[in-house]
Amino acid sequence: MADLLRFTALKAYDLLTGRHLLARLQELNRTQWLDREELLTLQRKKLHGLLAYAYRYVPYYQRLFDQVNFKPDDVLADLTALHKLPVLTKAIIRENFDDMLTTEGKRRAQMEKLTTGGSTGRPLIFMQDSNFRDYVTADIHRHLGWAGWKLGQPHAYIWGASFEVGRWQVLRVKLMDWVLNRFLTTAYVLSEEGMSAFAAQVRRRRPRILFGYPSSLYHFAEFVREHGMDDIKFEAIFGSAEVLYPAQRQFIEEVFAGKMFNRYGSRELGGIACECEAHTALHASIENVYIEILRELEGNEPTQPGETGHIVVTNLNNYGMPFIRYSIEDMGAWSSRESCPCGRELPLMELIQGRRIDMFKTRDGRDVWGGFASPLFGMEGVKQFQVVQKSLDLVVARIVKEGELDQARLDTIERTVKVALGDHVRVEFEFPDEIPILDSGKYRYVISEISENRRDQGVS
Ligand SMILES: [Zn+2]
Known part of the structure; x- marks a missing residue:
């Protein structure tokens, strides 16, 4: 009964909002x-349509x-x-932001602004239309289906919650939570208290x-x-948006007595690839993305391969x-594998390397995901940043300035750190000319x- 109600509610939601979540899910479940x-024919047709x-x-x-005669x-x-x-x-996108948006009025009206919480020193601001968002959500649910999930069955998320969500968006998210029967705990602050509450909910x-994030x-x-x-x-655990290390995987599977599904995606692109129930490699969602590896x-x-x-x-x-x-x-x-025992012919990709997010410790024993910094730091005057936790009481915010950076913004940064880590934490600012890149070609x-010392000592 509840399932039927939810199915009907999802249909009503689609009708009310002009969204096509249900249709997209059915479509992806068919095309896989x-x-x-x-x-490949479908992909090329969609690529041509986009171009x-x-x-x-x-x-x-x-x-x-025109410039390159394409x-x-x-x-x-x-x-x-x-x-x-x-x-x-990302630099080209920042320089040409306005010119990268469609000039078609109808589509412009349904665009939403988003920010990456990525591992680069400066978050990227971009916009997405509702067709894109429908495919992103549908792709997640298709992948859940690979673990035997059916529409309406309860599932849980440990995920980042955005600070920028307005009142209408909160309502819409709540409605979707009920319709899809999902519930969430925020990954930004994983306190003992938060995890207890989440465990009770589970x-x-x-x-x-x-x-969740690995x-x-x-x-x-x-x-x-x-x-x-x-x-x-849990029968199945999906790790997404971060590198899944083999040791993490083994531990998580052991504790929860379930299988892990490694998924690859990002905020600006949505789902890119995911492991299926055969766990050979990750099937690329080539109905939604055209992927090149260079x-x-x-x-x-x-x-x-x-x-x-x-x-x-x-x-x-x-x-x-x-994009x-x-x-x-x-x-x-x-992947060097040509085929997968599951029978799906979506091409296979191997493990993704190169992203890592640090956990911050607090004096009262909480672990706070470093991503707390990302939504606020897309701010004017900040070209790049790096937030370094020196001790339980000291955080250094390194900022490469772009033009003027006024005191009010610095205050905001300080407040953000204190909200996440505690009021007693001292925040010191440094303004270097640049923040060096890691060997991997990335910024941290x-x-x-x-946390680094703990890892060195093998404590974590
Ligand atoms: Zn497969």
Whole structure:
């Protein structure tokens, strides 16, 4: 009865809001069984549609395509025609933000602004239309289906909650939580108290599936083990948006007595790939993304299966602000496996490398995910930042300035740190000319020297 009610509510939700969540889910559940040829044909058709739209409605691409003499129709004959277009970087997006938005009024009206919580020193601001968001949610639910989940069954998330959510958005999210039968605890502050409350909720609602960042899942698993909560089990655990380390996986699977599904995705692109029930590698969602893995970002030389390279993604659904050949700053490889026992012919990718988020410690024993900094730090005057926890009482905020950075903004930063870590914490500012890049080619935007030392000593 409740299931039918939820199904009806989801239909009503789609009707009321003009969204197409249910239709998209059904579509992805169907296309995942197409054979490889059919999938590639579908993908090329969607790619062509996006390129044609971008050329018609998006000033940045109009200019770029003309400059390099690229015609959207070129990809119909030869996909490598796409190589004429340079790789899209975060810097290019920032410089051309307004020109990258569609000029089509109808679509502009349904755009939502978002910020990445990514591991680079400066979050990216971008916009997404509702068609894109429908596909993102539908893709998550398709992947849950690979673990046996059905629409309406309870499932739990340990996930970041945005600070920027308005009242109407909160209501909508609440409605969706009920309709989809999902519940969430925030990953920003995983206190003992928060984890106890979450554990109680899990006991009450008995979700079969848990979804979260690997670091948060690992943390919750440690908590469950420490407190001897032997009844907290999940059949399937999805780790997403962070690297899943083999040791984490093993521990999480052991504690929860379930199988882990490694998933790869990002806020700006949605789901990119996910493990299926055969757990061979990650199936790429090629109905939603066109993926290239390149030896160098400058050249257009693709890697061989098994060879790690730079991942470059074109999202096929976000017409509102198209990301064409976007460098997501992750490394990965095509799998050397040709096929998967599950029978799906979505191409297989190997483990993604290169992202890591640190946990901060507090004096009262909480672990706080460093991502607390990201939504607020997309601010004017801040070119790059790095927040370093020196001790339980001292945090250093390194900021590379861009123009003027007034005191009010510095106060906001200080408040954010205190809210997350405690009022007694002292915040010191440093203003270097640059923040060095790691060997992996990335910035670390949060560093907890306490956590680092703990790891060195093998304590964590
Ligand atoms: Zn498979």
